Amino acid sequence: MRTLRMLAGPMLSAAIAGCGAAPFEYHPATEIPRGPGLFSGEGGALVLRVDTSGERDEFQRQKKTGERSPEYREFQEWREWREWKRRQGK
Amino acid sequence: MQKSKISLAIAAGAALLALNDAAIAQAQGLKVEVSGQVNRAIMNVNDGVQSNAFHVDTDTSSSRFRFAGSAPVNPGLRAGVLFEVEFQSNPSNEVTFATQDVSPTLLERHVDAFFEGRWGKLSLGQGDGAANGGVEVDLSGTTVAHYAGVSDIGGAFAFRGPGGVLSSATIASTIDRQDFESRYDRVRYDTPVFGGFRVAGSLGSKDNGRDVTELALWYSGDLGALGRLAGAIGYSDQDAAPGGIDDKVVGGSLSWLHTSGLNLTVGRTERDLLGREGKFNYVKAGYKFGRHAVSADFAGSDDQAAAGDEGRMVGVAYVFTPVAWAEVYAAFKRHSLDRPGTTFEDIDIALIGTRIKF
Numbered sequence: 001m002r003t004l005r006m007l008a009g010p011m012l013s014a015a016i017a018g019c020g021a022a023p024f025e026y027h028p029a030t031e032i033p034r035g036p037g038l039f040s041g042e043g044g045a046l047v048l049r050v051d052t053s054g055e056r057d058e059f060q061r062q063k064k065t066g067e068r069s070p071e072y073r074e075f076q077e078w079r080e081w082r083e084w085k086r087r088q089g090k
Numbered sequence: 091m092q093k094s095k096i097s098l099a100i101a102a103g104a105a106l107l108a109l110n111d112a113a114i115a116q117a118q119g120l121k122v123e124v125s126g127q128v129n130r131a132i133m134n135v136n137d138g139v140q141s142n143a144f145h146v147d148t149d150t151s152s153s154r155f156r157f158a159g160s161a162p163v164n165p166g167l168r169a170g171v172l173f174e175v176e177f178q179s180n181p182s183n184e185v186t187f188a189t190q191d192v193s194p195t196l197l198e199r200h201v202d203a204f205f206e207g208r209w210g211k212l213s214l215g216q217g218d219g220a221a222n223g224g225v226e227v228d229l230s231g232t233t234v235a236h237y238a239g240v241s242d243i244g245g246a247f248a249f250r251g252p253g254g255v256l257s258s259a260t261i262a263s264t265i266d267r268q269d270f271e272s273r274y275d276r277v278r279y280d281t282p283v284f285g286g287f288r289v290a291g292s293l294g295s296k297d298n299g300r301d302v303t304e305l306a307l308w309y310s311g312d313l314g315a316l317g318r319l320a321g322a323i324g325y326s327d328q329d330a331a332p333g334g335i336d337d338k339v340v341g342g343s344l345s346w347l348h349t350s351g352l353n354l355t356v357g358r359t360e361r362d363l364l365g366r367e368g369k370f371n372y373v374k375a376g377y378k379f380g381r382h383a384v385s386a387d388f389a390g391s392d393d394q395a396a397a398g399d400e401g402r403m404v405g406v407a408y409v410f411t412p413v414a415w416a417e418v419y420a421a422f423k424r425h426s427l428d429r430p431g432t433t434f435e436d437i438d439i440a441l442i443g444t445r446i447k448f
Contacts, residue, residue: 002360003340003341003342003358003359003360004323004340004342006358007321007323007341007342007343007344007356007358008323010321010344011309011319011321011323011342011344021286021311021312021313021314022311022312023283023285023286023310023311023312024310024311024312024318025310026227026229026308026310026320028223028226028227028228028233029151029228029231029233029234029237030150030151030223030226030233030234030237030239031151032125032126032127032151032154032156032447033127033415033417033445033447035414035415035447036413036414036415036447037125037415037447037448038415038416038446038447038448039448040124040125040447040448044125044447045123045124045125045158046123046124046125047121047122047123047124048121048122048123048124049120049121049122050120050121050122
């Protein structure tokens with residue numbers, strides 16, 4: 001109980017004194033450090049991205065069949081218009 | 091057994107609540123992160139009679155790797171996993187003059203599944219108990235070289251008694267930080283953070299089915315011009331082994347890092363032992379400047395291995411961080427033991443090493 005009082009007192013006092021202070025996420029230094037890694041670069045981890053939404057499968061299917069969605073056709077038209085506009089400006 | 095049933099019921103109930111939505115949204119992409127570290131050092135030990143240097147894997151933060159990933163289950167709910175194992179050749183807390191080579195083995199640290207949302211985080215599996223690390227909160231920047239876990243470096247070395255005869259009293263048995271129940275199979279719940287405070291509780295079992303209960307209050311706050319403050323208070327209770335008593339620990343730690351770089355860390359635990367109470371106290375003062383951090387620490391223990399024992403440790407350390415993914419460190423410490431009616435030689439330990447994250 002004495003231990004609890006000894007630790008809880010300063011902790012609560014300091015926390016109250018710093019009321020309104022921004023919390024920060026404490027990361028134990030005994031764990032793998034956050035931040036960059038030797039191989040993993042700035043991200044700090046080698047990232048494997050798994051697309052579980054099926055978007056990649058849909059892309060591959062459309063690529064194979066030559067089908068294009070209305071949104072894709074509109075995007076391509078916009079890109080062509082932008083290129084045309086750029087040339088008009090010269 | 092009763093607590094195990096309660097753990098199971100809590101886990102099942104929470105999982106059902108989390109997944110209760112009729113339509114569980116298709117995850118929109120899973121991100122799996124692979125990371126790890128190698129932490130190696132040369133440790134020189136002098137027990138008053140023998141002296142030798144050892145190549146070790148520093149147990150303060152062992153060589154290890156992990157897979158971690160999470161993905162949305164439905165709006166406001168994420169599910170994830172943490173799989174982490176360590177691989178230590180010559181752990182710094184296991185080598186001795188008699189056993190200078192310890193073969194590496196792959197050991198589980200975390201095999202954990204979790205759900206989290208605005209209501210907090212629920213974890214199930216092998217992982218940290220709610221209070222694990224509560225004695226080790228440390229903002230000094232020198233943790234990798236020395237911290238409250240004083241027995242992580244040279245813990246297996248035994249003190250030499252009269253005539254230089256090796257005793258059964260090791261560093262680990264006489265001055266342990268008593269950091270609750272470490273990692274085990276459990277159900278753990280963490281509340282969201284309120285004003286820097288978070289409460290965690292866990293129920294589980296370890297050591298061949300002995301039930302464990304842990305509760306902890308964690309705090310971390312940025313006090314602006316006053317710097318940063320972090321701390322924890324915890325309680326753990328493990329059911330008694332046959333012929334023993336419940337293993338109860340109460341304690342915590344507090345660490346303050348001023349904006350000037352000056353820092354102060356304290357820790358304390360009390361543990362119920364048969365017929366006595368094992369105590370541990372820790373103080374560290376340090377200074378962080380640029381890529382450098384220095385500190386001095388002191389640890390004291392009472393009645394841990396035997397009634398009347400007084401363990402002491404004083405140490406200094408320096409850590410240099412040339413790049414964000416590498417630390418180079420050096421430390422020196424002296425352990426001593428007072429036991430009524432017996433004189434022991436001091437044990438001196440010097441350590442120089444590096445931790446590289448990959």
